[in-house]
Amino acid sequence: MTSQTIPVALGDRSYDVVIEDDLLSRAGTILASLSRGRRMVVVTDENLAGHLATLQGSLSTAGIDSEAIVLTPGEGSKSWATLESLTDRLLDLGVERGDHVVALGGGVIGDLVGFAAAILKRGCRFVQIPTTLLAQVDSSVGGKTAINSRAGKNLIGAFHQPSLVLIDPATLDTLPGRQVAAGYAEVVKYGLIDDPAFFAWCEANGAALLAGDPTARAHAIAHSVAAKARIVAADERETKDVRALLNLGHTFAHALEAETGFSDRLLHGEAVAAGMALAFGFSAARGHCPPEDAARVAAHLRSVGLPDGLAACGIDASGKTLVAHMAHDKKMDAGTLPFLLATGIGETYLDRSVALADVAAFLDR
Known part of the structure; x- marks a missing residue:
C-alpha cells in the first residue's frame, strides 16, 4: 500500500x-x-x-x-x-x-x-x-x-x-486470527456510530479483511483512524458528548470483562462486539431502534466469529451481577450511568436516563 x-x-x-x-x-x-x-x-x-x-x-x-x-x-x-x-x-x-x-x-x-x-x-x-x-x-x-x-x-x-x-x-x-477478529469489532464500531455506509462496507468486506486481504485491511485501518481523528479533534477529553460515541458497547463490554477476570477467556474486542450487540438489542427492547437493525448487527458479528451476547461469551451471570460491575464505570456521573444507545445503524446517541434495574432485567431476558 x-x-x-x-x-x-x-x-x-x-x-x-x-x-x-x-x-x-x-x-x-x-x-x-x-x-x-x-x-x-x-x-x-x-x-x-x-x-x-x-x-x-x-x-x-x-x-x-x-x-x-x-x-x-x-x-x-x-x-x-x-x-x-x-x-x-x-x-x-x-x-x-x-x-x-x-x-x-x-x-x-x-x-x-x-x-x-x-x-x-x-x-x-x-x-x-x-x-x-x-x-x-x-x-x-x-x-x-x-x-x-x-x-x-x-x-x-x-x-x-x-x-x-x-x-x-x-x-x-x-497476529493470531482470534486477535485480528477482536480488533475488527472496533472497525465495525465506526460504522455503527455514525456511518451506515461503512457498516455496509464491513458486511461486504469483513470476511476478506479477516482473511488477510491487504486492500480491505488498508481501507479499514485508514477509514477508522480518520474517523477517530475527527472525533478526537472535536472533543479531546470527552467533555462535549462527541467522543463519548466511541464508547458504543463498552459499558456492557467492561462488565463482561470484569466478570471474566480481565483474562484471555474474553478478549477486549470480543467483549466490545458482544457489548455493541447488547446495546442495539437494549435499544430495540426500549422501542428506540428497529429490531431488524439490532438483528443485522448481531448477524454480522456472528458471521465473522465474534460473540453477539452473553451466551456467546460463555457468561451465565445474572443481570444484577453484571450491573454491579457497571456501577464502577468511570463514566458514572451523580449516580447515573450514561449509555450509548441507537435509533438505527449509524445513529447512536447518549442516553442519561437509563435505570440500571432496566439493564439488569434486559440482561436476564
Whole structure:
C-alpha cells in the first residue's frame, strides 16, 4: 500500500498517524528527528521478539541506540505492579522529559506505556507503534492511557497524547486470527456510530479483511483512524458528548470483562462486539431502534466469529451481577450511568436516563 498520513488536529498537541506496509523496517529514519541523539527506550511484550528485532535494527541503521523493556503479554500487565516496575526501569535508564519512549505492541502496551509517560517526571513524550488491529484502529489514537484496578477496567489513567503513531499493517500477518477478529469489532464500531455506509462496507468486506486481504485491511485501518481523528479533534477529553460515541458497547463490554477476570477467556474486542450487540438489542427492547437493525448487527458479528451476547461469551451471570460491575464505570456521573444507545445503524446517541434495574432485567431476558 502507498503511505498515508492522517493528522490528529489538537493545536500544540497535534500529531500524525502514518500508515504504510513495512513501515517498521524504516521506523528509525522517521524517529531520528525525535531521538535528540539519545538512546530510545522501546517497551514491548514477550510475543513481539521479531518485531522488536526489526525495530531495533532500523533504529541502529539510523544511528540510534536503543534499550528494550520486555513485559509479560496480556491484560494482567495493565496493573499497579507493572506500572511501578516499568516507571522504575525507565528512571533507571535515565529517561528525560524530552525523550520519547516507544510503545511497540497492542492496546495493553500502548495504554500502559502512555500512562507511564504521562506521569514520569510529570510528563515525558512517547510514540505509538501499534501491532494489533485493535490498537491500530482505536487505542493508539486519541491519548487515552490507563491501567486496570480491582474495581474495573481503565479506572486509573490520564489523557496524554503521543507525538507520533506509526502503523505497519504488515505486523498483522503474525497476529493470531482470534486477535485480528477482536480488533475488527472496533472497525465495525465506526460504522455503527455514525456511518451506515461503512457498516455496509464491513458486511461486504469483513470476511476478506479477516482473511488477510491487504486492500480491505488498508481501507479499514485508514477509514477508522480518520474517523477517530475527527472525533478526537472535536472533543479531546470527552467533555462535549462527541467522543463519548466511541464508547458504543463498552459499558456492557467492561462488565463482561470484569466478570471474566480481565483474562484471555474474553478478549477486549470480543467483549466490545458482544457489548455493541447488547446495546442495539437494549435499544430495540426500549422501542428506540428497529429490531431488524439490532438483528443485522448481531448477524454480522456472528458471521465473522465474534460473540453477539452473553451466551456467546460463555457468561451465565445474572443481570444484577453484571450491573454491579457497571456501577464502577468511570463514566458514572451523580449516580447515573450514561449509555450509548441507537435509533438505527449509524445513529447512536447518549442516553442519561437509563435505570440500571432496566439493564439488569434486559440482561436476564
